[in-house]
Amino acid sequence: MDNRTRNMYLIPYGLWIILFVVVPIVLVGYYSLFDIDGQLSIVNYKRFFSPVYLGMTLRSFWYAFLITVVSLGIAYPCAYWLTKTKHKQLWLLLIVMPSWMNLLLKAYAFIGLLGTYGPVNSFLNVVGVGARQILFTDFSFIFVAVYIFIPFMILPIFGALEELNPSLVDAAYDLGASPWTTFRRVIFPLTISGVQAGCQAVFIPALSLFMITRLIAGNRVITLGTAIEQHFLVTQDWGMGSALAVFLIIAMGLTMWITTGGKRVS
Amino acid sequence: MRKSKLANIYLALVFIVLYAPILYLAYYSFNSGGTMYAFEEFTLEWYYEVFQDTRLLVILLNTLTIALLSAAISTIVGVMGALAINNVQRRDFRNALLTLNNVMIVSPDVIIGASFLILFAMLGMRLGFTSVLIAHIAFSVPIVVLMVLPKLQEMSPTLIDAARDLGATKWDVLTRVIIPYISPGILSGFFMALTYSLDDFAVTFFVTGSGFTTLSVEIYSLARRGISLTINALSTLIFLVTLLLVLGYYAISKQAARPMRLEVGE
Numbered sequence: 291m292d293n294r295t296r297n298m299y300l301i302p303y304g305l306w307i308i309l310f311v312v313v314p315i316v317l318v319g320y321y322s323l324f325d326i327d328g329q330l331s332i333v334n335y336k337r338f339f340s341p342v343y344l345g346m347t348l349r350s351f352w353y354a355f356l357i358t359v360v361s362l363g364i365a366y367p368c369a370y371w372l373t374k375t376k377h378k379q380l381w382l383l384l385i386v387m388p389s390w391m392n393l394l395l396k397a398y399a400f401i402g403l404l405g406t407y408g409p410v411n412s413f414l415n416v417v418g419v420g421a422r423q424i425l426f427t428d429f430s431f432i433f434v435a436v437y438i439f440i441p442f443m444i445l446p447i448f449g450a451l452e453e454l455n456p457s458l459v460d461a462a463y464d465l466g467a468s469p470w471t472t473f474r475r476v477i478f479p480l481t482i483s484g485v486q487a488g489c490q491a492v493f494i495p496a497l498s499l500f501m502i503t504r505l506i507a508g509n510r511v512i513t514l515g516t517a518i519e520q521h522f523l524v525t526q527d528w529g530m531g532s533a534l535a536v537f538l539i540i541a542m543g544l545t546m547w548i549t550t551g552g553k554r555v556s
Numbered sequence: 557m558r559k560s561k562l563a564n565i566y567l568a569l570v571f572i573v574l575y576a577p578i579l580y581l582a583y584y585s586f587n588s589g590g591t592m593y594a595f596e597e598f599t600l601e602w603y604y605e606v607f608q609d610t611r612l613l614v615i616l617l618n619t620l621t622i623a624l625l626s627a628a629i630s631t632i633v634g635v636m637g638a639l640a641i642n643n644v645q646r647r648d649f650r651n652a653l654l655t656l657n658n659v660m661i662v663s664p665d666v667i668i669g670a671s672f673l674i675l676f677a678m679l680g681m682r683l684g685f686t687s688v689l690i691a692h693i694a695f696s697v698p699i700v701v702l703m704v705l706p707k708l709q710e711m712s713p714t715l716i717d718a719a720r721d722l723g724a725t726k727w728d729v730l731t732r733v734i735i736p737y738i739s740p741g742i743l744s745g746f747f748m749a750l751t752y753s754l755d756d757f758a759v760t761f762f763v764t765g766s767g768f769t770t771l772s773v774e775i776y777s778l779a780r781r782g783i784s785l786t787i788n789a790l791s792t793l794i795f796l797v798t799l800l801l802v803l804g805y806y807a808i809s810k811q812a813a814r815p816m817r818l819e820v821g822e
Contacts, residue, residue, distance in 0.1 A: 300644075303637035303653075303697075310694035311656050314671030321674055368570050371563035381567075383806060388574045390798050394757055394775040395791040399577030402584070402592035402783060409580070409593070437573070490662070498664030501757060505779055515666040522670050522762065532674070535667050546662060 315539065322532035334533035343517075347537065350513040353428075354496035357435045361492050362485065364436065365443035369484075370477075372444070373451045382448060389441040397505045400434050401425065404506075426508035434506045435496060442495075443488035450484025451477075486549040494542050514538050578795055585788035592783055602789035609786070612774070618685070619754065619771040626692035627749035633693070634700025634745055635738075641701065642708040660698045668695055669762030676763060683765030691763045692753045699752060700745035707741035708734075747805045754798075 325333045337343060368385075375381050388396070404410055404424040411421040424430050454477065462472040478485075498515035509516075514534060521531030580592075585603070589596035606612060637657070644650040660668070672691050681687055711734070719733045735742070757772035764773055771794075778787055 299636045299640035302633055303640045303701075306633055306637070306694065306697055307653070307656050310672075310675075310697075311660055314668075314675050315659075317674045317678065318667070318671045364570070367563075367566060371567055374560070374563065375567070383802070384571070385574065387799070387802060388578060390751055390755070390802055391578060391795055392755055392757075392772055392775070392791070394772050394779065395581065395787075395794065396577055398775060398779045398787060398791070399581045401779065403577060403580055405592070407591075407593040412593075437577075440574075494662060494664055498666040500666055501761075501776060505776075515664065518666050518670055519762075522673060528674065531670060535670055538664065538667055542662060542664065542667075 318532045318535045318539070320532075321528050322530075322536050324529045326527045326529060334530045337530060338533055338537065343534075346512055346517060347514060349511075350497055350515075350517075351541075353432065353435075353511060353513060354493050356432055357439065357496040358489050358493045360432060360436050361439050361443040362489065365440055365488065366447055366485070368440075369444045369447040369451055372448055382445075385444055386441045389438075393438060394501070396438060397434065397502055400430070400437075400506060404430050425506065426510055428507070428511065431502065431507035431511050434502055435499060438502070439492040439496065442491040446487035446491065447481060447484040450481035450487075454480050490545060490549045493545055497541060498538060514541075578791075581788045582792040582795070585785060585792045587785060590785060592785070592788070602785045603793075605786050606789050606793065612786075612790070615769050615771055615774050618768065622685075622689055622692055622770060623750050623753040626689055626696055626753045627746050630693045630696035630749045631700050631742060631746045634697045634749075635704055635735075635742055637697060637701040638704035638708055638738075638741075639734075641705060657698045657701050660695060661702070665756070665758030666762075669759040672759065673762045683763055684768040687763045687765070688760055688768060688770065691759050692756065695756070695759060696749035696752050699748045700742075703745035703748060704738055704741040707738040711737050743808060744805070747801070751798075751801070 322334055323330055323332065325331045338347075372378055372381055372385070402408055406421065406423075406425075408424075410424060415421050458476055458480065459472060462476045467475065497513060498518070499513055500515035500519045503509065503511045503513055503516045514537070518531050518534045518538065521527045521534065584592045584595065586598050586600070587595045588599035588601060641650055641653050641657075644653065668691075672687075672694070676683060676687050676690075715733055715737070716729055719729045724732065755772070756770075757776060760770050761773055761776070764770065771790075775787060775790075778784060
């Protein structure tokens, strides 16, 4: 009797899993084995290991790494001090609020803000630094990416800090630890799970950003995501696009494995 | 004392940076000058233009239809999925299902978009409303599962036993016991699915043909052409709607949490 009900629920959900999770991944792998003329070959993988694509992949990883590190550096103190405020749940909601706004609109706002006549440049003029090209640089790309991802870093760290038993911190102080030592030896190690979750939530999407690279970095930055989008929608070379996607999936699996593997240890 | 001052300044800075782009867009949406740097006079011209532009209104309607339909359908599939996972007794099978569920959540949008594009091409489907709707349902299901599953797991099995002892049929147990109990989870799942769909750009960008557009894709093509204050007016309106949605969700989840806690306390 029980078995029949279980199977009944499993049918639609199982179908969903097979059709939209398993099949698409298999199809990506399958398509990566065809060249642009539809011939079976491993030319896409050979091309991936050429200097052009390898360089692009490495740069993509480097940018994602920078974005993750900067986000972490800004998010951690922010989450820490948020837990010390009154009405912290409300403040947290307010921090997360902007992330609910459409991503495209935020990118669009930054086109105006960082533009040649934008307020940031006027401010630089007033201060005496002088106007400069901000849009279409590496800096603007990383800044906007961090802006977009920071709530996803703050949330898990905030959660981990909330779970931290405050008497442990008091104990550290009582035993004569300085604030810095307390942070380094007690607070940070005990909230590492939040840091890992945050890094995972930022690093993978940062690898695959593609719209920001167009609008904010003016095609100067090419990430794995941009390259995949180019191959699928511009040059129509689905095989090469799929081969890049295969590597992105592998990178994703590795990132997850590293972050969850760390969790098991601690 | 000095430390909390530093904390406040830091948090204030983060808030200013987070909200600056939104306020900036909203401010210039009232500018009669037509640019985002020289404010001339207050005008509602751009708002009129938004409501005059039938093409834009059709796109808005498309976006809302897709969001509501996909959220509703993915909530149904997701609830079935959570029930299915909850009913599975074998641990390894349950973990496999959960892993596949999570694969979709951590997959970058580019991968989801590209693989769905291949899938729809293989199935010989024409790109447009249906393909976008199916894609949105597909990527919203796992988040609903994750929202509903904890509620199911915290539910005491004795509730079901009691209902069965009192002569309830399977259907009664589902509609009168299980669903009311997990309804807060269902509601948050629905809201998450709604925001996922409204917010999505990348996946839609891949699977939308030339004839069908959603708001995000439209904003992208407008933004690539440069600045137009109609987008500012539109984004201000969208932000206000999102604000209402989030506050509504916050209020509902607060209200839903209260009786739940009482029940558990008893």
